[in-house]
Amino acid sequence: MYSEIQEWFSAEARDLPWRRDCSAWGILVSEIMLQQTPVVRVQPVWEEWLERWPAPADFAAAPAAEVLRAWGRLGYPRRALRLHAAAGEIVERHGGAVPDNYEELLSLPGVGTYTAAAVAAFAFGRRTTVVDTNIRRVHARLVIGQALPAPALTAAEMALAADLLPEDTAESVQWNAGVMELGALICTARSPKCGECPVLEQCAWIAAGQPEPTYIPKGQPWAGTDRQVRGAVMAVLRAASSPVHADLLWNAAEAQGHPEVAKELGKLHELNTHAPQLERALAGLVADGLAQLSDAGYQLPA
Structure with a gap:
């Protein structure tokens, strides 16, 4: 089965940019972005990301707010902050070069066993057990x-x-x-x-006759969940260049002079979320470091 799968892969594998002549940094970014996110959504963001921040040092120097804006709607934005922290450690502890072995990769923020094994294998040609x-x-x-x-x-x-x-x-x-x-x-x-x-x-x-599964996989719900509300709030904050007053998040008022902010606020208000859910979403974003609260309102972290 080894030769059959390898021959099939050589003939049928998708032509993805991180499979070409790609840096270890590019492969690390792709693996983080591809967690729970399909290729079709990741590829354009990845390409823009690598053009903007071609090396860990470039990315580590970027403000967190710009990192979150660039992450866009990939979902699970804490991944972006963890990658930002990982880039900082790569610069401080590894001279700006992505480490080339499993153990050092695993020590980076946001890098788990799968990602460490995948980067070791696909960026550096190491023999590691990759399991996704x-x-x-x-x-x-x-x-x-x-x-x-x-x-x-x-x-x-x-x-x-x-x-x-x-x-x-x-x-x-x-x-x-x-x-x-x-x-x-x-x-x-x-x-x-x-x-x-x-x-x-x-x-x-x-x-064996293609036996049925012993359980029914449960997809992750989206509509009406706290995740959906968090995503809608994050979209408002990404669109804003200054703090968004809490009154705008709670009430269906327009952000005068800021059409993109008003557009995202409209989407948030269309969810008709109840007060405790919005409170949880806002508190969770602040606790996760994805938003900051000041007297002026909510904004992306500095």
């Missing part, structure tokens, strides 16, 4: 014969991934990338394209 949702799903079907992996990553899954990883370093990098892409394009969660799979004849799930 796509890889877990391919392993579950191809090797174990289950429709879906366990709801949460298990030690058994990590052990299986380590066992499957080729001993040859270059082949291990190709394997990680190939299996991940196979899960993203072919072995998808809801509508797998089994007829196009390069390892169909070796798939334990197919051999």
